[in-house]
Amino acid sequence: MAEFLSLQAAVSRYIDDGDTVAMEGFTHLIPFAAGHEIIRQAKRDLTLIRMTPDLIYDQLIGAGCVRQLIFSWGGNPGVGSLHRLRDAVEQGWPNSVEILEHSHAAMACAYEAGAAGLPLAVLRGYVSSDLPKVNPQIKCIECPFTGEQLAAVPSIRPDVAVVHAQRADRQGNVLIEGIVGVQKEVVLAAKRSIVTVEEIVDDLGASVNACVLPSWAVTAIAQAPQGAKPSYALGYYERDNAFYQAWDEIARDRERFQAWLNDHVLEQGAVS
Amino acid sequence: MAEFLSLQAAVSRYIDDGDTVAMEGFTHLIPFAAGHEIIRQAKRDLTLIRMTPDLIYDQLIGAGCVRQLIFSWGGNPGVGSLHRLRDAVEQGWPNSVEILEHSHAAMACAYEAGAAGLPLAVLRGYVSSDLPKVNPQIKCIECPFTGEQLAAVPSIRPDVAVVHAQRADRQGNVLIEGIVGVQKEVVLAAKRSIVTVEEIVDDLGASVNACVLPSWAVTAIAQAPQGAKPSYALGYYERDNAFYQAWDEIARDRERFQAWLNDHVLEQGAVS
Amino acid sequence: MTLEFTASEMMSVTAARALTNDMTCFVGIGLPSEAANLARLTHAPEVTLIYESGTLQTKPEILPLSIGDGELCESALTTVSVPEMFRYWLQGGHVSVGFLGTAQIDRYANLNTTLIGDYRHPKVRLPGGGGAPEIATNAHEVFITVKHSKRTFVEAVDFITTVGFGRDGKARDDVPHIGRGPTVVITDLCILKPDPTSKELVVTSLHPNVSREAVIEATGWEIRFADSLETTPSPSAHELDVLRRLKARTQAHHAGQS
């Protein structure tokens, strides 16, 4: 059964230095509050997995939490580069970060396979792409029925999954609505999971085939209102597109980034 | 875009003798009306695929439409045997039917792989079972990352998928709610699809992550109110468990079965 | 005061007692479903029941006749697709107990629900594997409940639909990512468990008023009894009352319509 904890306690108890951590949310429901708590607790040497690293990973990388990044699209959507990611990869600041790069289709399949308890995902992918030349994780298998060569990637089975959701009920069942991304998959694929939620309610109000994570499939739940900002939570608040645009300037400069990190993350308390 | 047709026209136009047809609905939403229309049109030499053959396939087999059956559980749920299936397999009446037998997990994965456009499904299955000894479709592959041996089965890509759903809107988008089974998968995996619906409405009333088949993913839609009886349609009518129990007696005897078929199928018109 | 109860009731109550609140149980239709819901309505109100139709954490008021009755869906936390059920929830490792029935079971707890006789020319054709082959290997452990008879308890099953411990008791040895397999078999006569080493099924508890001879008579191999053979506790009045009301509700419901 899911444990209700403060975000501080959940991050402290379930994320260790050196862990492989997947914080997901495909544009929607990105777990920023949890990311900031990881920065405040100065976790180190993390291997981070995420299809779209986004600002949350730019911040974690700039704060020095990260050793390796597995991803498939690393930008500030609609704006430009992730400058902290580029600074780490290109200049080794604040530390060098190794990257392992996939396509979205392969990572989506790898999460699906992880949730399905399989060691590999099979897809019709990477045909004539150079990505397999630079990512040794990409192999191929032959279909025993047709002889077709198909791409194979290892499934994703992180130590910890971190996601944000709209709400949990008091038994610890979690509802995710709207763009559900790979959130169900990452929670089921991970050894442990932390779910932050906008609110805790008596009744989820879930429709019959809603995306619900049962309490027994979740490790810890922490209430973190507005915990996905500046991304958004359908039914609660909209995406702060202006902040995404402003981030470009903040992140371009190491000192400006550090000042922002101090003011907006390090000197803030945990949300709950 | 889906075409709105009468059930008679849809079956006539899209199901040919010799086709591989998958009529799905996991206990819920079993497309009986469509099955009866296939019987009335005297389709022959069909290869039928279905996880749980149920009464609908017992009727099609007894009516002589079927040459081969691919399935994973062939019984009258909670009641007993499918006597028409047994009579065909054991006595060759009215014609012999070849069976190809899987487990539910393998068939569910094979539908999933079919929808995903893959030639094979990979699962951790059939360990130490005798099923692979009698079903040459079951092979194995080696994971290139871990060396683990995993089961592989060919994906299911039928000529025609037939399913029943609660409703379609006037643009031909289809809503399926409740026990959704493998209905989305079979429609996406098939070359052509026929969807019967309880009603056609202005607005589907679908929740944000509902199981909706867009019009452009469906071939034909036919209105068939109560088209899933004696199975059920959530929100419309309940399962007629008494009929399932009564079927045992009807189907035990060839003559009694034929009389039932005459009275309840052959001498009835199409539903629409 | 002595309560009257049937051997079937004894079996259901004993099977129900095997489940606890912290289990996530993938429930087979028939006897397992009866036992699992009895557990939920008595000592294990928090036990999580999953049916292969996709219904997660379901709480039916009446026993489903089929694995996908509307009752299962309407009382579930949520309902997922069947591929998701088998891939994410079962194969993904989230099921602690698979609760199965069977037509035949053998000395090494292998199950046959495919046929009696030869595959190509069966004497009796049974429904087939359904969810059982992968429930038996992907659930952390397996409970089996089945009526005890010589036709059912055979030396070696005609066909291994669903593996217990294989023909030699070693089928799970060194297989990666496989569950522990059958840990208990509950019949209308007794409780059997696999020997820790040989994996042969051994009687560990006799139900009240059942003799060793009755079990020997109903078993198709030379059945062994545990050194410390126990007597299964009788059903309580509450258990019997809940079971009987559940079955009455169910029968009344399924007889309706048509």
Place this chain on the structure above:
Amino acid sequence: MTLEFTASEMMSVTAARALTNDMTCFVGIGLPSEAANLARLTHAPEVTLIYESGTLQTKPEILPLSIGDGELCESALTTVSVPEMFRYWLQGGHVSVGFLGTAQIDRYANLNTTLIGDYRHPKVRLPGGGGAPEIATNAHEVFITVKHSKRTFVEAVDFITTVGFGRDGKARDDVPHIGRGPTVVITDLCILKPDPTSKELVVTSLHPNVSREAVIEATGWEIRFADSLETTPSPSAHELDVLRRLKARTQAHHAGQS
């Protein structure tokens, strides 16, 4: 009367015209998204737009800044998980057109969105592949829209993130279950199409007031022109009006908050 329009507007309008009502289009963010929604708001109101965030048949009133803005979900027929999107809808063969942008494109329509320079020591690190590698092979055909410049149109891309026709134009030959690949490239100067045999990109239409020299100047290889070179029709007043209002709505929306 002559309408005034920018080269960017010319590009968006021309790209939009490539889409028709009967297409199911998997839309990349940025220029493709602008063109696809312009098509939907003008001549192709029934065109089906799909974004990789899982939104099926979406009809945003404003252009999304990211691939998963709330607007996409709220205006969609339904929203599926990202694995389902890539497995069932794209790989399953239900996408007729993949509409992509790029950072670099070469003579054989290969796309690079990974990096400029060497992989281990890049001069410029770009975002990476995202959905494009499999959109380009699993969609029935691919449209590309990108601004024309010598930096973008290179003889051979530094890195093939997403295959057009490979280094030699033959990458799709004899590959099973692969789409036709890029069938049109729309820039702010012209329209290019692959030569039916060699698969080399050839200019088939020049936008109004664009000279051959301007295209030659902006292309990093010796660009060929079709024998029957056309002139692209100018945007209509209606197209320009709809495009400008769409962009104004979008800008006003994204500037809000923070």
